[in-house]
Amino acid sequence: MAITEIETIRTALQPNLTLVAIRDQDGTLGLGETFFGATSVEAYIHDVAAPLLAEGGADTPSAAAAALEPYIGYSGSGAEARGNSAIDIALWDLLAKRASLPLNELLGGRFNDGLPVYNTCAGYSYINAQSCQSSSNWGTPLSADSAPADRYEDLWAFHHEPAKLARELVDAGYPGMKIWPFDLAAEQSRGSRTADLRPGLAVLDAIRNEVGDEINIYLELHGQWTLSGASRLLYAVEPFGLTWAEDPIRSDQPAALSALRARTPIPIAVGESTGAGNLGYKALFDNNAIDTAILDLGWCGGVTQGRKAAHLADSHGLPIALHDCTGPVALATAVHLATATPNVEVQESCPRLLPRLVSRHRHRPARAQQRHHHHNVGPRPRNRADERVPLPGGHLSASDQTVKQPISRRTERPMDLKPQGLKFVRLGPLGAELPAVIAGDGAGSEKTYDLSPLTADIDGAFLAGGGIDEVRRQLADGALPELDAEGLRVGSPVARPSAIVCVGMNYAAHAAESGAQPPKAPMIFLKTPNTVAGPDDTAFIPRNSTTTDWEVELGVVIGQRAGYLCSVEDAASHIAGYLVANDLSERTFQMEDSGGQWSKGKCAPGFSPLGPWLVPAEEVDVHNLRLRSWVNAEPRQDSSTADMIFPVHYLIHHVSQYMALEPGDVVMTGTPEGVALSGRFPYLAAGDVVELEVEGLGRQRQTFAQA
Numbered sequence: 237m238a239i240t241e242i243e244t245i246r247t248a249l250q251p252n253l254t255l256v257a258i259r260d261q262d263g264t265l266g267l268g269e270t271f272f273g274a275t276s277v278e279a280y281i282h283d284v285a286a287p288l289l290a291e292g293g294a295d296t297p298s299a300a301a302a303a304l305e306p307y308i309g310y311s312g313s314g315a316e317a318r319g320n321s322a323i324d325i326a327l328w329d330l331l332a333k334r335a336s337l338p339l340n341e342l343l344g345g346r347f348n349d350g351l352p353v354y355n356t357c358a359g360y361s362y363i364n365a366q367s368c369q370s371s372s373n374w375g376t377p378l379s380a381d382s383a384p385a386d387r388y389e390d391l392w393a394f395h396h397e398p399a400k401l402a403r404e405l406v407d408a409g410y411p412g413m414k415i416w417p418f419d420l421a422a423e424q425s426r427g428s429r430t431a432d433l434r435p436g437l438a439v440l441d442a443i444r445n446e447v448g449d450e451i452n453i454y455l456e457l458h459g460q461w462t463l464s465g466a467s468r469l470l471y472a473v474e475p476f477g478l479t480w481a482e483d484p485i486r487s488d489q490p491a492a493l494s495a496l497r498a499r500t501p502i503p504i505a506v507g508e509s510t511g512a513g514n515l516g517y518k519a520l521f522d523n524n525a526i527d528t529a530i531l532d533l534g535w536c537g538g539v540t541q542g543r544k545a546a547h548l549a550d551s552h553g554l555p556i557a558l559h560d561c562t563g564p565v566a567l568a569t570a571v572h573l574a575t576a577t578p579n580v581e582v583q584e585s586c587p588r589l590l591p592r593l594v595s596r597h598r599h600r601p602a603r604a605q606q607r608h609h610h611h612n613v614g615p616r617p618r619n620r621a622d623e624r625v626p627l628p629g630g631h632l633s634a635s636d637q638t639v640k641q642p643i644s645r646r647t648e649r650p651m652d653l654k655p656q657g658l659k660f661v662r663l664g665p666l667g668a669e670l671p672a673v674i675a676g677d678g679a680g681s682e683k684t685y686d687l688s689p690l691t692a693d694i695d696g697a698f699l700a701g702g703g704i705d706e707v708r709r710q711l712a713d714g715a716l717p718e719l720d721a722e723g724l725r726v727g728s729p730v731a732r733p734s735a736i737v738c739v740g741m742n743y744a745a746h747a748a749e750s751g752a753q754p755p756k757a758p759m760i761f762l763k764t765p766n767t768v769a770g771p772d773d774t775a776f777i778p779r780n781s782t783t784t785d786w787e788v789e790l791g792v793v794i795g796q797r798a799g800y801l802c803s804v805e806d807a808a809s810h811i812a813g814y815l816v817a818n819d820l821s822e823r824t825f826q827m828e829d830s831g832g833q834w835s836k837g838k839c840a841p842g843f844s845p846l847g848p849w850l851v852p853a854e855e856v857d858v859h860n861l862r863l864r865s866w867v868n869a870e871p872r873q874d875s876s877t878a879d880m881i882f883p884v885h886y887l888i889h890h891v892s893q894y895m896a897l898e899p900g901d902v903v904m905t906g907t908p909e910g911v912a913l914s915g916r917f918p919y920l921a922a923g924d925v926v927e928l929e930v931e932g933l934g935r936q937r938q939t940f941a942q943a
Contacts, residue, residue: 239295242286242323244278246702251796252363253563254278256322258330260295266330268322269565270534275796275809276315277322278705279854285319297327301540313511313535320512324538325569339569343543343576351574354412354454355405356561356586357390363561368802369458371420378420398439399446412452412479414584415439418469422460429464433472440476452479459486459509463496470500480505480528487516493525503527507545508559512537517545521552528581532559534566539573546577555581658707659849659934660694660813662731663724666770669693669731672719673707674849685711686719694850695731696900699795699812704852727770729815729850730793735901736763736844737891738819740834742881742906749914758882758890763819763904764839771847771936775820776943777922778840783823784920784940787907788865788873788928790858791817792884793850794903799896807888810897811853816930817904818845818938823913840943846902848934855932858884862931863908868924872917875908 241259254277256268270277285304288294294303304320311317332339340346361375371378376389380396393401394415405413417436425431443453455478461469466484473481480503485492487510497504507530510516520526529549533542546556556579558570567585574580657676661684662669671687671694690706691698710716740759741747747754769775777784795812819838826837858877865873877883882890884905891897912919920926922942929935 238293239289242281242289244281246274246278250563254281254318254322255563255565256281256319256326258323258326260330260334262334264330264333266326266328266333267565268324268326268329268538269563269569270318270322271562271566272313272318272535273315273806273809277319280315280319281323283854284316285323289323295327296331297324297538297540300324300327301537311512311516313509313532317512317537318535321534321536321538321541324540325533325565328539328569339539339572340576343539343573346575347578348575348580351571351580351583352411353583353585354414354452355390355410356414356584357394357401358561358586359389359391362391362586368806370802371423372800373802394439398442402443402447402451406447406450410451412454412582413443414454414456414482416456416458418455419458419460422457422465425465427461427465429462429468431465431469433469437472440473444476449477453477454479454482454505456482457484459483461485463492466496467499470496470502474500474502478502482506482530483509487520490519490523490525493520494523497525497527505530505557508532508535511535512541517548521548521554527554529554529556530559531556531570532562532566533569533573534562539569542573543577546573546579550579555579557581558583560584561586657855658704658852660704660707660729660851661721661847661849662694662727662729663719663721664727665725666727666773669727670719670724671698672721673711673716675711684719684721685716687716689715689717693731694729696734696794696898699730699793700797700899704795704812725770726772726848728768728846729848730846730900730902733765733768733793733900733902734898735895736765736767736904737895737897737901738763738838738904739882739887739906742887743875743879743908744881745875745879745909746907746911749909749911749916754881758887760891760894761834761838763835763844767839767842767844768902769842769845771816771845771934772938773842773845775842775845775926775938775940776840777920777940778822778825779943781822781824782919783912785821785823785912786865786867786872786920786926786928787819787821787911788863788930789817789819789904789907790861790863790877790884790930790933791815791846792888792903792905794888794897794899794901795853797896797898798888798892801889801892804885804889807885807892808853810888810892811884812899813850813852814856814858814930814933815846815850815902816848816928816933816936817902818926818928818936819904819907820844821913823919844902844904845936845938848936851933861933862929864929865910866927867917867920869927871910873908873910875910877905879908880906 238261239258240261243257245255252272252274254270254274258266288303289300292303294300300323306316328339332342359376363373374391376392417439421431421433421436461484470481482505484496487506504526505528506526517529531542531545533539536542536545549556558574560567560570574583659674661672663672664670671691672684673687674682674684676682691703738761741752741755744754792814793812794810796810798810801807820843822837826834830836861877863875887905920940922940924940927937
């Protein structure tokens with residue numbers, strides 16, 4: 237049965253989550269899921285996976301796995317592996333629905349009628365803001381006197397009220413709890429032997445003093461420790477009788493894990509971040525590095541690859557544990573695989589994450605009544621009166637809140653598997669611009685479409701709310717009206733940025749012509765938001781100015797809030813798109829009258845012409861764009877973003893360590909050589925015409941007048 241539609245859905249309830257809905261020509265829908273780097277995964281699914289599936293006609297898990305086996309990205313848990321995992325889960329769900337069978341029946345039938353579980357002590361906003369495992373991403377206050385209003389915030393509770401939390405879990409019938417009380421120590425010491433273990437040991441001591449051995453403790457260490465640091469830690473926690481120590485060292489260090497396992501009687505559990513490909517697990521097994529293999533179906537390649545890893549573990553006499561601290565689809569799928577697999581030890585469960593993502597509760601009973609210590613999986617899902625947990629095999633569905641209020645919802649159909657080039661514009665008089673988009677019509681020409689039915693403006697709220705993907709969807713559905721743009725003024729393509737962040741001396745040749753050495757770290761300064769102008773608006777030379785200068789630059793428009801990004805790679809998912817920017821400057825005000833700050837020379841009215849277009853990030857090869865400028869038709873600047881000292885993604889990550897970039901903010905990334913400051917060209921005067929161009933992003937033209 238041919239696939240007719242692939243849709244990705246991202247929800248503001250959990251921005252790291254990517255839901256994948258695959259529909260066949262009968263209208264049957266399969267639902268899949270993965271976690272982390274949602275923007276990158278979504279781009280991979282639509283730009284790479286969807287065309288491959290359409291080309292090969294792959295409509296089953298095995299056919300899709302063969303079609304999507306990449307030349308790179310076949311191992312680990314990168315965007316390709318995560319995207320393939322979500323597609324595989326959706327296709328297994330689709331297959332089960334076609335057969336009118338629960339998924340575990342397709343996988344060989346139920347071996348277990350129930351599964352032991354443990355409660356992962358996270359909270360509603362755990363790992364919600366960024367794609368990283370860090371205390372800055374826990375989603376809860378860390379201090380003891382900042383108790384969250386949410387009474388179900390288990391992460392805060394295990395740090396500050398561990399005895400009370402353990403008692404509640406025991407009273408609810410939970411046999412186990414997973415906690416990570418040593419992560420702060422690992423971050424502060426980089427996982428070394430110098431770590432202060434006392435706060436974490438106090439947590440374990442409080443739990444054992446309260447409930448004794450009535451609950452199993454699963455110690456999560458998130459792969460943050462060195463061999464010597466992990467050895468010292470596990471020796472210190474031996475008296476507490478832990479069920480396992482999870483990821484004490486990164487899973488790509490099997491020799492170190494093997495050495496650690498030989499030093500401790502505590503069982504070692506590893507594998508959730510190993511991802512797809514048998515090589516990762518095989519190295520762990522061959523080195524006798526672990527006691528339990530952990531699988532995450534949203535990262536390891538889905539059910540197809542998860543079954544292979546489970547069988548490989550079984551051939552080495554090892555049990556598996558199913559990881560889930562992400563979303564409801566991965567949990568439901570894991571439960572079905574687990575009940576059909578003989579060598580399953582335990583299933584992870586994180587109840588605090590699910591109520592926001594699964595169908596709404598009619599009411600919220602006492603906390604203990606919410607807990608389950610086994611998952612029961614039968615031919616039909618068994619729902620409590622107050623809680624509906626979806627299961628695969630005809631029963632998967634996302635909640636109304638998840639699907640109806642997404643931050644991104646993007647669909648691919650056979651005739652539009654690749655996104656058409658989009659150019660977002662704002663057209664009309666200053667202060668009354670209409671939001672619009674220029675898009676290919678499929679016949680080799682372009683048309684302009686009015687976005688007013690969709691959004692009041694192209695601003696931070698539009699970008700952060702998945703507006704670009706919604707435009708793609710509505711264009712595919714033919715839902716947007718055409719707009720006659722003839723004669724309309726072109727404004728800045730992004731409205732009202734809260735900040736314009738600029739980078740100085742980011743091209744070595746420009747630094748040289750300015751009489752400076754290339755900087756060892758990015759030089760950051762700010763322009764005021766009221767300097768924004770349209771790309772072709774009249775530009776004004778400030779009063780008393782004799783040294784007004786031009787600077788063609790690549791502008792970056794932020795799409796998601798970027799604060800304390802964990803890595804350079806994380807920057808890409810926070811960028812909405814790119815535009816042409818002119819960082820107009822008054823050099824005397826900047827250099828001589830500024831007292832060391834550049835603002836006086838950078839913030840005259842209209843000194844930041846932007847546009848004409850905002851082009852979505854996934855359509856731009858930002859690492860090799862040609863930048864050019866002309867004055868009175870004479871060439872001035874001609875360079876490439878490949879010549880940047882600090883590349884774009886590095887800059888966004890760097891800036892985020894010092895300030896928070898909000899959706900709609902603009903980052904100007906520096907100008908190449910060829911400005912008047914070099915002494916080779918005259919400064920601007922009234923009547924001069926400046927033109928600027930960045931490859932693929934359009935062209936500006938400003939006529940200068942005296943203010």
